[in-house]
Amino acid sequence: MKVTERTIKFLGKTLCGDNQILPYKTGQQLVDFFVEFGADDQYGEGFPSRWRYTEEKVRQFNGTQELKLIIENSVDPRDLMEAGADPERLNEKIKPINDYLRCEGFELKKIGDFFKVHDSKGIIVEPETVKRLNHEFIQEQITKCHNKIDQGDFNGAITNARSLAEAVMIEIIEQHEGKEIKNDGKLENLYKQVKKILNLNIDPKILPQTIIQILSGLDSITRGLAGLSNNSGDRHANKFKTMKHHARLAVNSTMTLVDFLLDSKEYQKK
Numbered sequence: 001m002k003v004t005e006r007t008i009k010f011l012g013k014t015l016c017g018d019n020q021i022l023p024y025k026t027g028q029q030l031v032d033f034f035v036e037f038g039a040d041d042q043y044g045e046g047f048p049s050r051w052r053y054t055e056e057k058v059r060q061f062n063g064t065q066e067l068k069l070i071i072e073n074s075v076d077p078r079d080l081m082e083a084g085a086d087p088e089r090l091n092e093k094i095k096p097i098n099d100y101l102r103c104e105g106f107e108l109k110k111i112g113d114f115f116k117v118h119d120s121k122g123i124i125v126e127p128e129t130v131k132r133l134n135h136e137f138i139q140e141q142i143t144k145c146h147n148k149i150d151q152g153d154f155n156g157a158i159t160n161a162r163s164l165a166e167a168v169m170i171e172i173i174e175q176h177e178g179k180e181i182k183n184d185g186k187l188e189n190l191y192k193q194v195k196k197i198l199n200l201n202i203d204p205k206i207l208p209q210t211i212i213q214i215l216s217g218l219d220s221i222t223r224g225l226a227g228l229s230n231n232s233g234d235r236h237a238n239k240f241k242t243m244k245h246h247a248r249l250a251v252n253s254t255m256t257l258v259d260f261l262l263d264s265k266e267y268q269k270k
Contacts, residue, residue, distance in 0.1 A: 001063075001064070001065060001067045001068045001071075001106065001117065001180075002062055002063040002067075002104075002180060003062060003067070003101075003104045003106075004103075004104065006100075007100045007101070007103070007104055008055060008058050008059050008062060009055060010100050011054075011055070011058045011071070011100075012051050012052070012054045012055025012056075012058055013051050013054075013055075014074075014096075014097060015030075015033075015054050015058065015070070015074050016030055016050040016051050016053075016054040018050065018051045021093075021094075021096050021097065022074055022075070022080075022097075023079055023080065023082075023083035025050070026050075027043050027047050027050055027053070028043045030043075030050060030053060030054055030057075031043040031053075033073075033074075034057045034070075036073075037061065037066045037069060037070055038061075038066060039057060039060070041053075057070075058070070063180060064180075068117045071097075071101075071108070071117055072108070072114070072115060072116060072117060075093075075094050075097070075108060075115045076114070077090055077113060077114065077115070080093055090110070090115075091110065094108055094115065101117070105119060106118065106119060134262070135259065135262060138164070138168070138255065138258050138259060138262065139255075141160065141164045142161075142164070142251060142254070142255045144160060145157045145160045145161050145164075145247075145251040145254075146248075146251060148160060148247075149244060149247050149248060149251065154242040154243065154244060154246065154247035155242050155247075157247040157250070157251055158228060158242065158246070158247050158250045158251075160251075161225065161250050161251045161253075161254040162187065162225055162226070162228075162250075162254070164254055164258060165187060165222070165225060165254050165257060165258055166187055166190060168258045168261055168262065169187070169190040169191060169193075169194045169261070170190060172194050172197060172198070172261065172265055173190065173193050173194060173197065176197045186226070187222055187225065187226040188222055188223060188226055191219075191222045194261060197268075198261065198264040198265060198268055199268065200215065200218075200264060202215055202216070218256075218257055218260065221253045221254070221256070221257050222257065224250075224253070225250060225253065225254060225257075228246070228250055
């Protein structure tokens with residue numbers, strides 16, 4: 001996640017509480033806060049002004065996935081309510097922050113009890129795969145999808161499956177290019193880039209027809225998942241009644257897709 005210098009300066013004053021948007025943090029509290037995200041600082045003699053220190057930390061983490069976590073943790077509803085914020089008006093409390101984030105293509109939206117950073121397409125900016133993209137992580141996310149199905153949240157399961165596929169593809173691209181990419185929210189565009197990186201373009205001179213048919217099926221899964229999540233996922237207005245078997249089909253297909261992409265990535269690395 002990356003923002004402009006103007007927003008960095010705004011966040012510097014906001015996260016430390018100087019502009020009274022968020023609760024006031026002492027110098028020690030600020031140090032403790034940023035240490036949680038990888039900073040290696042100590043509070044003591046020679047410590048700069050609170051806003052200057054906070055601004056420098058935001059600048060340091062700018063362009064990394066940790067910035068997303070920093071922003072989300074700074075608007076923890078528990079901290080806001082302890083500081084006297086009305087629990088029914090938390091969205092109004094963070095409105096000034098969103099006014100800046102929207103100019104950067106991001107927005108804080110409430111998911112459950114907490115606020116999460118979304119991009120301009122409404123997709124949750126999820127950094128977890130950056131730290132550990134492996135089969136165990138994929139299985140954990142698929143299990144979460146199945147739990148939603150068991151709870152009757154079919155639309156949510158489809159949305160999670162789409163987000164998982166998107167996150168895996170973005171991570172493969174970013175690891176290949178060595179930098180954060182701008183996501184346009186189109187799953188098929190991401191898959192085209194991943195296919196090129198992993199040499200998955202079909203060559204009938206090399207591959208047998210049976211494998212070609214299966215690989216073509218992955219293309220169909222990507223297109224179908226993108227379309228299904230747009231029509232029935234909870235990111236958009238529901239255009240048709242999602243059934244349990246639709247959600248299970250989307251989740252299981254997603255697991256097949258992302259497992260194969262990870263296997264292919266590991267094969268290319270070797």
